Every structure is written in C-alpha cells, then in structure tokens.
Amino acid sequence: MELSTTVSELRYALDTFFFLMSGALVMWMAAGFAMLEAGLVRSKNTTEILTKNLCLYAIACTTYLVVGYNIMYVDNAAGGIMPSIGALIGTQSEGADHSLESDFFFQVVFVATAMSVVSGAVAERMKLWSFLVFSAILTAFIYPMEGYWTWGGGFLSEAGFSDFAGSGIVHMAGASAALAGVLLLGARKGKYGKKGQIYPIPGSNMPLATLGTFILWFGWFGFNGGSQLMISDFENATAVGQIFLNTNAAAAAGAITALFVCKTTWGKADLTMVLNGALAGLVAITADPLSPSPLAAVSVGAAAGALVVFSIVGFDKIKIDDPVGAISVHGVCGLFGLMIVPLNNADATFGAQLFGAVVIFAWVFGASLVVWAILKATMGIRVTEDEELEGMDVHDCGIDAYPEFVSVK
Template identity: 75%
Template structure:
C-alpha cells in the first residue's frame, strides 16, 4: 500500500511537471509572436517608419509584461467573485492553490504574452502617424487595466462567462479587444496624409519590405500553435494530449485555407495574387479558429479558415472605401475575423449559444472601445497623439527615434 501511495505521488508530480513545462513552452511560442508582429508591421510600413514601429513593438511587450505582473493578472484572476463584474484591485499574482495542475508562475507567463498580443494589434493600425510616447502611455492603461477587466469578466469567471459565451483561446477576448482599442485610436487619429483623395479615392501606400512581412506571418503562424494548443492547459494524459493534437491540426488547416481563400478572391476581383491580402487571409483564418479550435471536425475547421480568408479581403476593401486608414489591416484581421469566429462556435459546441456569443462580443467591444476612446481623447487633448505634418513627411524614425532603419537610403547632411 505504501509503495502504491508513493507511486501515485510520483505520477502526480510528473504530471505537474509535464503540464507546467507544456504551459511554459506554449508561452514561449506565443512570446515569439511578438517578433512576428514586429516583422509583419515593419514590412508593411514605409522604410522611413521602420525603426519607430520596431521600437513600439519591443517597448509594448516590455510594458505589458510589467503592468500585468504589477496589477493586471491580479485584476483578472485573483480573489474575484464568481459571476461578478467589479474585480478586486491588488498587486502581483497571488499564491499557488492547493492541488493545482501546474505552477502558478507558468499560468502567469502564458497569460502575460496574450496581453502583449492584444496590444500589438493596436500598434499596426495606428502606424505611421501616432506619437510614440502617446502610444506607450496608452499601452500602460490597456495592459494594466482595460484588458484585465474584460479578461476577468470572461476567462476569470466573471458575469460574461455565465451568459453562454465561449471563447477558447481569445478570438474576442484578445483579438477583437485589440481591434476595438485600435478602432478608437484610428477614429481620433485620422488617416495618413495622402492616403485618400478629396473625392474619396484610395491611394495605395505600399509597404517597404514584403519579405519581412512574409517572415512575420510565418512566425505568427508558428506561434499560434502555442496560442491555441496551450489554451488546452493540460497535456499529461491521453485525452488532453489527443485534444492538443487536434487543436494543432485545426489551427494549421484554418490558416492554410485562409491563405488559399484570399488568393482565390484576389484572383477573381483583380486578376492578381496580392501577397499582402494572402498574408492577412492566413492570419484571419488563425484568428477565426481561435474561438474554438477543438470542437469542430477537421473539415469544418478548414471551412472556417476558408470563409475567414475571403471575408478579410472584403473587409479591408470596405474599410478603405469609408476612409478608415489601417496600414496593416489589423482591424479586419483581428476584429472582423475575430467576431466571425465567435459567432461560428455554437455550430460545433453545444456549450455556446448565439445570443451568448453576440452579447459577450458586444460587451467586450463596448468596454474596450469606450475606455480606449476616453484614454486616447485625454491624450489627444493633453500631449497630442499625432505627429506634425512635417514629422510625418520626414518619417517617424527621424521624429521619434533619431535612427534610420535603412541609413544607406538617407542623404547625409552636408554631403
């Protein structure tokens, strides 16, 4: 009997170690998505804005990690009332619960990289005309307070989680939330100079480095296996391991069909294979399947990606027609495809309801958009959020960073 007890304790410890390790490695994959966002955005902006967009991406990651450690995780998960709406406010991440499946610190690490993902979405949408320091101040508020509150309402056991709302890995909680904050910023910021003509015509502003943007997309695609697969939380038994394997395959299929769908739509509409649309098609497929990458069958997951990849092309075109300037298509990829993915969940998951999905999405969007709008507005009225016309013309690298990403293309003064 004593030997059986020891053996049981050893198995429990091994499962704890394995699940903790899996959680940490999944978090590392999601952290690697920060590099993906940085490369994607740097490739889709003009060369004169490259250093600034890279600065924003590394700084937002650092700020997100700091704010979520100080207050964000506590707001989202620690000592909150089940089904409540008002979170507690304290500091740091609490203490390890008895009988936990994994180390508390591994859960924090996995969650903090999700916060940085949400903020990265905002970075691309407001690129090429927003002041660096205004953006970083907003990052403090979003990652420390705005995101954690809606995170408590959903994943933290708050009232939205009781409405029949299901979001497995964050199509709404992470991606649509980031898009909502981006919409508020873009509305107050306005379009880039020269993007739209006086009669509403759209003037394309090509990115500077499509190889870099493509590399960024592949990095994001890879990181998404940690994003969705890690959200299963456990891998130390046959059932959970099989679920993780299915999540990986569904995630990959949705991305692949999203890219193919965007390729076909571009061919039908314009007779060309638009690389930027294909990249966004793959990302839209990933965002859509994130709402529930486990419940759908393999063919259904592929269909979700197929539909999302086509949808994002039309969304990007439509937003351009209403003069909504989003340099990287972030709102379409993460907002439109995120909502689309949420609304498909009830077709394959009986725990979700259409009314619960719609209400949950509306609450997330309303909260993040309204609070973000207020913060952006305060920043606009105080320090300003947009650079001057001259600074925008010369480029954000000169205005905010003083370092050119491609100095060989810059004329040296006095030469």
C-alpha cells in the first residue's frame, strides 16, 4: 500500500472519529435541555417535560433519517429553493473526508437541538401529543428546508449568508417555531394580572437547572468544534482549538455580565438569569466561533449576556410567557450572533446576514404558525384549566416526578 493511500485512510478515520465524537457531545445536550427545563418548571410538570425531551429526540432521529436529511443535502441544485425530496441519506460520495453515516449523525443531533428549544417555551400548558406531532413535522420538513437553503448549498448560501454552527439555522429557527406556538397557546394561568401585573412562577429545582446548563455548555464544544468538520491537519486542528477557546470565553462572559446586570438592576444575583446569560453567550458565538480573537469572543458573550436579561423582561412585559427564556436565549441572541458576524469576518456582509435571518424567521415562524393553527383546530394544543391546575404529570403521564412530596389523602 502506498504511503499516500495510508495517510489518506488515516485522515479519513480521524475525521470520521472526530465527527462522531462531536455528534456524541451534541447528543448529550439533549440531557442538558431536559435537566434545564425540568428545573425551571414546577414540580407538577416535571415528568411531562422530561417525556417531551426524550420523545422529541427519538422522533427527530427517526424523521430526519427517513426524509429530513435527504431534503437538506441529497441531490439538490446549488442555489435553489425547492429540494429534491427523497428517502434516507443517499450514498457515500467518492473522495469524502469522513463517512456519510458520521455526517448524518452529526446533523441529526442538530435538528433535535432546534426542536428542544420549543419544548421549554411551551411548557406547562401544551398538550403532549400535539407537541409530539409538531416535533415530527418540524424535524422532517420545516427545519430541513431552511437547512437546504443554507448549509445544503441553497439560495441563502449563494447569497453569502454565513452561519458557522447555527445561531440562526438551529437556534433562531427553534425559537421562531416556539414563538409561533406560544402566541397561539397563550400564557400560563396566573402568570399575568388583568392590570398588567407580572407574577413570577419559580422553577422547582435549581440544582437540576444548573446541571442542565453545565451539560449544555459542555456539549457546545462538540456543537461548535465539530462544525469545523475536520481535525486531521495543522490548519483544522488549530482552528478547532480556537473554536473551543472562543466558545468557552463567550459563555463565561455571558454568565458574568448577566450576574452584574441582575445585581445592578434588582440588587440580587438571579441564578436563572445567570444560567441564561451563559447560554446566551454560547448561542451568540455559534454564528462564528472561529474568526473572533479571544477578547472579541468575550465581548460577544458579554453583550449577549446583557441582552438576554432585558429580552426576558421585555417579553414578559408584552405578556409572551416563556417559562425558560428560550425565545430570548435562542431567538434574540441567535439573531444578535448572526448580525455581528461581519464585525469579525470580512467575508460576511450585514446585508446577506439580515437577508438570511429574515428568510429563516419568516419560513420557520410562518410554517410553524400554520401547523400550530391546524393542530389547535383539530387536536387542540392547550390542556384544560383543571388539567393545568392539577399538573401535566398526572394528566399526561400518570407519574409524579417527586412522589414523596405528594400528600396522600
């Protein structure tokens, strides 16, 4: 065997392994979302939110395998709008840097991440089965369409839109779908008063919420680092190191800034805001974690950490009830991350970034609004007032997350 062939096979194996391990890190983010959301909802809704997170991941893996990946990547025209719709993941291309199966695995955990954003925003009042039906539609069709337009080489890619690891394609898309659902769903009972009062509804388990945030932070190294796609040469290995450094720096800066904003605004260190500050920094840097210098990455994270606090408060003021702050973290900060890419990347333009952001939002929000509306008119999307008062765990699952705290009559 020639030396060049051996080196080529070793690089193929290394890059495939890198892809798979990065995908495994992103898959672990599903646990992060589950723990974060379980901590930020009330105890009576914990089992149900865990069920949603596990089932949406399983649904995403199935629908994306059967049709979603094909829509996004297989046999599509460069610069096009409509994909060629087929089944399964196609065949391995000659001369590929990594295996097709590893590419699918890395992509499927991204689509599950987009759907995980939705579960927290609609928590504590949405019907379980309506949510699961929507999960299938988003992961099979809605997400893959905009994924083709961008990462799949469609018209947004041709227009110069740049989103390295998915601030817009994954996170803002998930938040757009969530916003459409929340608008049709309405707020939780007791969240807002008739005269505009805002009544906090505390989460049940701050240790779980904190654990979930750390898991997401950890998984994000695969999310951003794996998006470099290769690690088998000097340039790519160095780039992955830079991506890890910037990702970590942005998250840390986001948490610190949110902490200081809370202290100066309310005189308290609000843990939930600090957690969301770290996640906001991660979302914002995801659009381009490679180009910024370390100090620029700190600036990106710090700005996002402040932005998310004011965004969460702002959505509450207009009575958009988001129990975990997902629309602010993933939507507002995802948009912010997209729009600041040209500040650090000379190849990106504000015009192309704005165009891409508008198209992604319009498509995902519009398509989701139609699907939610159809579900509302048929299955219904909101539980009854009595079911909401009793809790989703008893109604949907029949299992209490914390049975030792339930009084027995």
